[in-house]
Amino acid sequence: MKNKQLILVKRPKGLPEPDTWEYKTEAVVPLQEGQMLVEQQFVSLDPAMRGWMNETRSYIPPIKIGEVMRAGTVGKVVETKGTTRYNKDDYLVGWGGVQQYVITNGGGYQKVAPELADLTTYLGVLGLTGLTAYFGILEVAALKKGEVVLVSGAAGAVGSVVGQIAKIKGCKVIGIAGGKNKCDYLKNELGFDAAIDYKNESIRKELKRNCPEGIDVYFDNVGGETLDHALANLRINARIVICGAISQYNSQQVVGPKNYLSLLVNRASMKGMVVFDYESQYDQARIQMSKWMKEGKLKTKEDVYDGIDNFYEVFLKLFSGDKLGKLVLKINK
């Protein structure tokens, strides 16, 4: 049995080139006592992966050169040896990385129920992106009913859930996304009050038109100019959640928000978050979000591509904006 792996072979500068990774195929070694062989089915593609490739220490250590590319995965236990934490045919989510098979004692993996939700959902709305949205908007922003919420990357895996939760909580929600398709999706399918197409519209003018009263909460997935537009339109006591900055991840020189003194004038705050800090509350969040999904209040969309060999092409879609919802790569049938 062969395991095809994607190995990080050099640290990229800017947008990664194809030679950032190499494929390696090796035989799957026999299991030891207590180990399980997981056949990985889906790999999660997330903007955060770009940060993990840098040498600088972030909230988790960098991926080492020569290591399998780190990624969230969902897969099935196909073989066990001795007493193991999970059983044959269990489905597990964890940090399996971009490879077809993983041998593990189960540490860091959680069992999921394929009969309750599609497997890809456990990488999306019930996975780290959905949980990031949930804790970001409810805990970090401490959202209150009736507030005006702006979210960027609004059609993405995190942003789309942020906006829908804000609607569930009785807020006015404006999304920023690239292209008419995405904006139509936000308004017509997800119930956003307004959507701004940053590729074809002026964010400044559309903010003035759609929320002349200003913004109470800005959930930032993109950074750059968009963050400055949000800062220029804050209400008193506004909160900005810094969840990501996809416009900056491939820049060698990050652009800082020149309007940051709006925080002073408006007694506003800008706060960073990392979802791992909420691990003890994941289960209750998943229960709540599953309930909303059943009630039809929380819709999800996964953009699933096929084949480990297509990793690079699909990875680029994270930064080109050429996707809708959660980006997933199918690794095994």
Add this chain to the structure above:
Amino acid sequence: MKNKQLILVKRPKGLPEPDTWEYKTEAVVPLQEGQMLVEQQFVSLDPAMRGWMNETRSYIPPIKIGEVMRAGTVGKVVETKGTTRYNKDDYLVGWGGVQQYVITNGGGYQKVAPELADLTTYLGVLGLTGLTAYFGILEVAALKKGEVVLVSGAAGAVGSVVGQIAKIKGCKVIGIAGGKNKCDYLKNELGFDAAIDYKNESIRKELKRNCPEGIDVYFDNVGGETLDHALANLRINARIVICGAISQYNSQQVVGPKNYLSLLVNRASMKGMVVFDYESQYDQARIQMSKWMKEGKLKTKEDVYDGIDNFYEVFLKLFSGDKLGKLVLKINK
């Protein structure tokens, strides 16, 4: 009786030129029923004055062209007519502006006790700068014992009080100031644990040397590069208080903090403040700070210059860094 006034005659770009203001002298008109004539003695000079001169609305409206230059003042009631809120010979603090006399019904003025503290103290540590320091470090930063505190503009009216309160609360305190004199003052007179002379030392290197463990609270009075150095050295759950940005007030293009993503990695926050929000708690803060002053734990320094005609020259000291402590202009004897 003549009243000499300083009038704002044009909106400056960058550092104000002398022709930004004009002097005007007019006769003091007779009092009406309920009015008092206040002979102003001291005018407070604060970096915030630069912001009020811009046309854009901030946390208070801009000073209008043709109006007396707005400033905090302390003065003495020299004449009253009928039933008045305060009595002859009372000392009042308020927003008298840069002029020798003010006629008022007392709205917005508070009575102070010259026998308890020097009059200039009511513009400094017991005035808005001291109160800004008090609420900024204790309420906005929610300082905890044993934390590492960095403060910029540390020898200034706000920064020097921030650092001393942090010492009183059992913290490690590092100040950033310009020049050896100021740094010696911070270490030897105010009890700071360390002081970084940004004019002659590398902030980056000195931060690594003096607080290799990182920063829990950064109290920012200056913005610019210094804010970026602080961001690069945050600990988990750090708080940045945005109180001012004196390095940027005369820039036509504010430089944003390019290291702001450190907020994300460190789950840190950056929060703006305006002291006026704490008005209901001013009295209790003044009582606490007077107590610390009596105990010798809170020292103050005012840099007092003489003569309304010298306003421009003294105003420039706000931005040249050529001062120690609170900057005050004596207007009448």
